[in-house]
Amino acid sequence: MWFKVDDSFYSNPKTAMLSDGATALWLRSGSWSAQQLTGGFVPARMVPMFRGSDDSVRELCDAGLWAYDEQKDGYQFHDWSDYQPDGEEVDALRKKRSEAGKRGANRRWGKPENGKNGKTDGKCHSKPMANAWQTDGKSMANSCPVPVPVPEKKEKEEYSSSFSKETGVKDFGDSRECGETDRALAVEYPNLDLESAWLAFAGRHQDETRAIGDWTRLWKGWCQRRANMSGIPPSKPHRHTWQCEHVLQALGRDKETATPDQRACQMAKRLNKEENAK
Secondary structure, three states: OOOOOOOOOOOOOOOOOOOHHHHHHHHHHHHHHHHHOOOOEEEHHHHHHHOOOHHHHHHHHHOOOEEEEOOOOEEEEOOHHHHOOOHHHHHHHHHHHHHHHHHHHHHHHOOOEOOEOOOOOOOOOOOOOOOOOEEOOEEOOOOOOOOOOOOOHHHHHHHHHHHHOEEEHHHHHOOHHHHHHHHHHHHHOOOOOHHHHHHHHHHHOOOOEEEHHHHHHHHHHHHHHHHHHOOOOOOOOOOOOOOOHHHHHHHOOOOOOOOOOHHHHHHHHHHHHHHHHO
């Protein structure tokens, strides 16, 4: 959800003279309160997490933007309910987005939805249809896959132009570009749960339309930020050296017989060149 800021925030007498520290504290704590549905209440213990100082807290209280609640030991945003959506409204919208994201994920990741395990031919029950040239998973003796015709030039042009057309997040999830991005992300962040990241991403952007290229950049950035916030570092590509296990195995050596001679250095250089060419 959004933490709403009035477009006159920069010129309002209460906020125009705030220091950068107090402004940052107000914005960070406001976005946190909107996310956590606290109704504009910020516990005092949370102020250090927002990198707020005692001087910034005093500024906000003196300006009338915050009011200290001694019983709860925290600070209440002034007129929060007048500008921010209430908790029930936000909760309902989040549930709607979550359900839409789950349905999209089920389609994209091949998970069953409503107990159905795939398409059927109407004669068997819950059994996926075999390919046109298969029966029970075995190739038919007198059959072979039908060759796919090469698209004409006009069809290729139409396909390339579709890259710039705006589409929804669900269609983007089924696109070739998204699949390629997923494979690259899986290599870069092998410990990141892409399915969970997609559920959050699809729920956040379910009502938006963008070009495929914009969706691709947005999805990649989303995963990179999610990995950083979760403390998941990107994997570093292996660099072959004269003493790495790949070079030793290729030359029939071990750690005791490893030596930085010409053969080992050339082998490492060749392996690195092959990796870069992939």
